Amino acid sequence: MRKPIIAANWKMHKTLREAENFAAQFPAEQDLYQQVDVVICPPFTALQVVGEALRGTGLKLGAQNLYPRDQGAFTGEISPLMLKDLGCSYVILGHSERRQILQEDNKFINEKIKSALKHGLTPILCVGETLKERKEGQTETICGNQLLGCLADLEKEDVSKLVIAYEPIWAIGTGVNASPEDAEKTIAFIRDFLAWQYGLETAEQIRIQYGGSVKPDNIKELMKQKNIDGVLVGGASLEVESFFSIVQGAVR
Numbered sequence: 001m002r003k004p005i006i007a008a009n010w011k012m013h014k015t016l017r018e019a020e021n022f023a024a025q026f027p028a029e030q031d032l033y034q035q036v037d038v039v040i041c042p043p044f045t046a047l048q049v050v051g052e053a054l055r056g057t058g059l060k061l062g063a064q065n066l067y068p069r070d071q072g073a074f075t076g077e078i079s080p081l082m083l084k085d086l087g088c089s090y091v092i093l094g095h096s097e098r099r100q101i102l103q104e105d106n107k108f109i110n111e112k113i114k115s116a117l118k119h120g121l122t123p124i125l126c127v128g129e130t131l132k133e134r135k136e137g138q139t140e141t142i143c144g145n146q147l148l149g150c151l152a153d154l155e156k157e158d159v160s161k162l163v164i165a166y167e168p169i170w171a172i173g174t175g176v177n178a179s180p181e182d183a184e185k186t187i188a189f190i191r192d193f194l195a196w197q198y199g200l201e202t203a204e205q206i207r208i209q210y211g212g213s214v215k216p217d218n219i220k221e222l223m224k225q226k227n228i229d230g231v232l233v234g235g236a237s238l239e240v241e242s243f244f245s246i247v248q249g250a251v252r
């Protein structure tokens with residue numbers, strides 16, 4: 001049985017003080033976090049304060065990106081070593097905002113995944129289609145190609161460590177979530193695809209999240225789906241109350 005995983009992607013939100021307040025106010029329910037992995041991914045600037053506040057609570061710390069080198073002349077970039085040093089155990093990679101706004105491609109994301117794994121960080125790899133692609137019936141082709149490119153040359157032992165987030169771009173920040181049945185359909189396809197590439201046993205181990213306008217009132221229906229193992233939350237993760245109620249709604 002796969003353990004549910006709920007992650008907060010704060011994107012470019014929260015000053016230090018706001019981040020610190022959130023972490024201090026978030027309920028420290030050790031028993032709950034035994035049943036559900038909860039990962040908070042603040043911006044780089046708040047990783048240290050949030051990491052300190054989360055210590056001993058059972059909540060986990062994640063970053064929103066990394067640069068795939070250990071160190072060097074890469075102005076403005078952050079390495080996996082630095083993230084480990086700050087106590088991160090997860091890193092979001094391949095988010096559609098980075099693919100679209102910063103032109104990240106599958107090859108670069110593949111390098112980042114390898115670099116994360118080399119340093120013991122668990123990648124949360126995002127895939128998903130645009131509205132146009134969905135209307136053209138391209139959802140599975142797009143997700144399959146993103147997986148093929150991002151996972152190139154990885155051994156199944158490595159792939160089994162990943163978390164994958166299916167985030168249809170048309171559902172991100174729009175208030176229009178994919179219906180639980182539609183999300184399940186694509187996520188089941190992703191699991192079949194992984195089984196085809198890496199074998200059934202590996203595919204059954206990998207946790208696959210849904211992301212896109214997840215709210216306290218749709219979490220339960222999403223989590224009822226057979227292949228949905230958790231959610232990646234943007235807007236609704238910024239308030240303690242709504243994010244905690246999503247976490248509670250994820251217990252099976």
Ligand SMILES: O=C(CO)COP(=O)(O)O
Nearest residue numbers: 009172173212213234235
């Ligand atoms: O992009 C997302 C999480 O990575 C989803 O964002 P929203 O929950 O705001 O739609």
